[in-house]
Amino acid sequence: MTAQRPTPTPRGEEAVYFNHAANRELVFQRCSDCDRAVFYLRTLCPGCGSESLEVTVSSGLGTVYSFTTQYRAAHPFFAADVPYTLVLADMEEGFRLFANIVDRAPGDVHIGMPVETIFDPVTDELTLPRFRAATAGVPS
Amino acid sequence: MSISGSAAIVGAAQVDVFRTEGRSPVGLMAVAVRRALQDAGLTLADVDGLFTSSSYYAMPTLTLGEYLGISPTHVDSTSIGGCGFIAQLAHAAAALQAGLCTVAVIAYGSTQRSDAGKLVSMAEQSVYELPYGLIHPIGAFGMVAQRHMHQYGTTSAQLAELAVSARQWAMLVDDAPYPTPLTVDEVLASSIIASPLHRLDCCLVTDGGGAIVLTSAERAADLRSDPVFLLGAGEAQNHRNISQMADLTTTVARDSSHRALSMAGVALDDIDTVHVYDAFTISLLVLLEDLGFCAKGEGGAFVGEGRLAPGGQLALNTNGGGLSYTHPGMLGLFLVIEAVQQLRGNAGRRQIPGARLSLVHGMGMTLAAHATAVLSATPQA
Numbered sequence: 001m002t003a004q005r006p007t008p009t010p011r012g013e014e015a016v017y018f019n020h021a022a023n024r025e026l027v028f029q030r031c032s033d034c035d036r037a038v039f040y041l042r043t044l045c046p047g048c049g050s051e052s053l054e055v056t057v058s059s060g061l062g063t064v065y066s067f068t069t070q071y072r073a074a075h076p077f078f079a080a081d082v083p084y085t086l087v088l089a090d091m092e093e094g095f096r097l098f099a100n101i102v103d104r105a106p107g108d109v110h111i112g113m114p115v116e117t118i119f120d121p122v123t124d125e126l127t128l129p130r131f132r133a134a135t136a137g138v139p140s
Numbered sequence: 141m142s143i144s145g146s147a148a149i150v151g152a153a154q155v156d157v158f159r160t161e162g163r164s165p166v167g168l169m170a171v172a173v174r175r176a177l178q179d180a181g182l183t184l185a186d187v188d189g190l191f192t193s194s195s196y197y198a199m200p201t202l203t204l205g206e207y208l209g210i211s212p213t214h215v216d217s218t219s220i221g222g223c224g225f226i227a228q229l230a231h232a233a234a235a236l237q238a239g240l241c242t243v244a245v246i247a248y249g250s251t252q253r254s255d256a257g258k259l260v261s262m263a264e265q266s267v268y269e270l271p272y273g274l275i276h277p278i279g280a281f282g283m284v285a286q287r288h289m290h291q292y293g294t295t296s297a298q299l300a301e302l303a304v305s306a307r308q309w310a311m312l313v314d315d316a317p318y319p320t321p322l323t324v325d326e327v328l329a330s331s332i333i334a335s336p337l338h339r340l341d342c343c344l345v346t347d348g349g350g351a352i353v354l355t356s357a358e359r360a361a362d363l364r365s366d367p368v369f370l371l372g373a374g375e376a377q378n379h380r381n382i383s384q385m386a387d388l389t390t391t392v393a394r395d396s397s398h399r400a401l402s403m404a405g406v407a408l409d410d411i412d413t414v415h416v417y418d419a420f421t422i423s424l425l426v427l428l429e430d431l432g433f434c435a436k437g438e439g440g441a442f443v444g445e446g447r448l449a450p451g452g453q454l455a456l457n458t459n460g461g462g463l464s465y466t467h468p469g470m471l472g473l474f475l476v477i478e479a480v481q482q483l484r485g486n487a488g489r490r491q492i493p494g495a496r497l498s499l500v501h502g503m504g505m506t507l508a509a510h511a512t513a514v515l516s517a518t519p520q521a
């Protein structure tokens with residue numbers, strides 16, 4: 001029996017994020033009152049308390065803040081992917097995104113390396129942003 | 141009105157701290173509660189405050205109260221991960237001072253080892269992290285370690301020193317599960333689970349039940365055991381998900397510990413024994429920095445040269461802690477119990493002579509929640 005994919009149940013503003021991802025857009029929010037980049041999507045700015053948050057499309061470009069290569073799977077679904085590398089990237093608009101990196105072998109990822117976001121439609125309902133290596137400063 | 145010195149731990153017990161035979165999580169809690177009450181010279185009929193937290197039971201005070209057959213007047217199931225029990229020391233002291241209860245029990249139980257090493261958790265995962273296969277918690281701690289190494293030059297061999305020192309302490313405990321020495325090379329040779337962390341950078345996976353009993357300092361004077369007084373307590377929290385932790389190398393442990401030390405009116409230099417949550421070598425190293433035992437970034441150099449081993453500079457996790465003695469899912473209560481053993485002079489071969497003042501620090505989840513307590517053998521420092 002094949003293990004089932006761990007699938008989120010997005011609600012409210014969470015669904016907005018995944019709906020944009022399905023359209024190949026990585027979104028964050030910009031606070032209209034304090035200009036803060038807000039991520040994940042919220043109903044309230046954690047910087048100033050404002051409810052005026054504007055959903056904004058990101059360039060998808062960032063640099064690796066940290067990473068880990070897992071030699072065990074978190075869930076039977078990922079067993080065939082081991083080892084796989086998970087990345088925290090600081091995006092150029094000023095928020096941090098967590099995702100796996102798809103095109104680099106273990107040992108070939110380092111802090112500070114540029115990444116870009118790609119979109120993987122894993123099911124009819126779910127598209128996941130993922131990372132791949134990028135050349136610094138060059139849009140995809 | 142401060143709670144400092146107003147409450148005391150009058151009973152403590154732990155049971156089946158490596159592997160249980162035939163006890164459920166709540167069954168372990170119940171046995172620990174009874175033995176802690178016996179230690180205090182009290183009975184279940186005296187308990188009117190019930191404090192617990194659990195990965196097994198969504199409403200753990202109902203579960204434990206029903207199992208024990210008691211009807212407490214005040215309950216608290218603070219859910220902030222493994223440090224919840226340390227936070228509950230202050231919650232219990234405040235409730236005792238306010239007259240909401242007169243005898244408070246804090247209890248925990250887990251069969252994580254018997255459950256074949258699967259981390260039992262009811263905790264939901266963020267929709268933004270769940271689809272990517274991050275192992276909670278070691279994947280997050282791998283990212284913490286990677287960043288610490290990048291920023292400060294910390295090495296895997298330095299992290300391994302923490303596991304080696306913990307094993308040396310554990311070898312002074314009569315029922316230690318692994319009573320043989322560990323070397324840095326052995327840690328480095330163990331398999332990598334989430335880079336750069338090895339299997340032996342991780343805590344043990346054990347069963348275990350624990351309980352402590354608190355009452356007012358006034359009433360404690362009439363009881364049979366040597367009371368351990370709560371002089372200071374502090375809490376702090378920073379995030380829920382690792383992707384929201386802005387600086388992976390720095391925690392708010394410094395805030396909770398500052399609050400606890402200020403309340404107690406003591407300084408770090410006054411502390412005789414230190415009990416810090418050691419789910420992983422890297423989490424312990426970061427916490428030692430944030431608690432102020434060394435400067436930020438200097439943890440790697442600090443933890444070597446036997447400074448943390450028996451006879452070293454710092455009496456840290458004197459029973460081997462989570463890395464080498466017991467870690468049944470949530471560790472916080474067992475740190476408190478070891479501090480109580482030291483302050484009562486009951487710590488056998490690992491006893492720190494004349495220990496009067498202990499600092500206990502716990503974290504919850506991935507360096508997210510923090511609780512610090514200052515415990516004392518005397519009503520004032």
Ligand SMILES: [Zn+2]
Nearest residue numbers: 031034045048
């Ligand atoms: Zn704002």
